[in-house]
């Protein structure tokens with residue numbers, strides 16, 4: 001891929017540096033914090049207006065009835081499509097517009113989008129408004145340069161990725177926006193680093209386990225039955241059996257970082273007994289009671305080699321063994337959320353096109369990776385049934401959701417060139 005056809009496109013991208021910076025800053029300055037899902041409408045209209053000026057047809061889709069959708073916090077999405085006028089495939093860039101809460105520890109204003117030493121700071125700079133800005137600049141340069149293209153290019157800005165994507169990509173996929181008659185190749189500019197191609201992600205199963213006991217006076221606990229001690233037995237079984245078994249299970253998925261190359265379990269929370277009040281809040285003392293309920297939320301991440309039925313069965317087995325071995329042990333387990341792992345073939349067209357583009361622009365072979373956590377690829381794969389999907393973007397993975405999150409302008413420029421080249425490769429091939 002060392003032809004010179006795209007030289008004018010790359011030149012245009014370099015000349016667009018100021019425009020790219022302003023675009024990224026404007027996007028960060030919409031505080032699209034989720035929850036609750038703030039400022040979605042103004043943000044998607046900003047994206048839509050910009051793309052209309054570049055010749056795109058723009059649609060706004062509100063996810064009526066999706067979790068969190070309300071008159072105050074409507075779940076708005078934008079889908080923009082550019083037709084080249086020649087028959088060919090469609091390349092789609094999908095970015096989520098929502099950001100997580102800011103949290104503590106910032107030394108910069110999280111919504112000022114300050115440019116300091118070639119970095120733009122702000123909540124969402126890395127995850128993933130920098131990626132969205134780079135993809136817009138990339139396709140604008142392709143169109144403006146006049147190079148001959150076939151097929152169509154789409155850009156979407158979608159809601160709620162950080163809370164599961166039901167009001168965003170899942171909703172759009174249900175409505176056919178991510179389907180084979182419309183889209184062929186999908187690039188999601190999530191922050192996986194400028195020189196890596198992300199093929200997919202591990203699976204997730206969230207569940208709540210509750211153990212039961214019997215209330216009694218705390219001075220005579222032998223007259224009751226302590227639900228927290230029963231939960232302690234569950235945790236002990238996890239330590240003795242589950243954690244060693246998971247640690248022994250490795251995957252062929254190239255998950256980063258290294259520690260995520262195995263099955264993992266996070267105990268998200270445990271609560272039993274009386275309402276939790278910080279004792280520094282001067283809320284009085286607790287009354288002496290034996291707790292009759294204890295609840296634990298678990299977050300189990302699993303591998304493409306594991307079946308979700310076995311993942312659930314392993315924990316169900318531990319609980320039912322305790323029911324026979326431990327006196328008074330009673331429990332319930334409730335599913336909260338499940339996502340099957342997704343991994344695009346490493347020889348898929350979008351992987352090859354993007355890898356070749358990285359090699360050309362950055363002069364090195366890309367690393368193929370998988371994400372430890374999920375992102376909207378799950379809906380594109382499972383609902384849209386589109387298998388040619390990757391994540392590729394300029395942000396640095398480790399900065400996502402952190403205080404003083406930033407994106408490097410040079411990385412945005414380079415990734416814009418990679419995105420333009422990959423799009424060109426995919427559009428001319430068929």
Ligand SMILES: [Zn+2]
Pocket residue numbers: 096127128161190191375
């Ligand atoms: Zn993200």
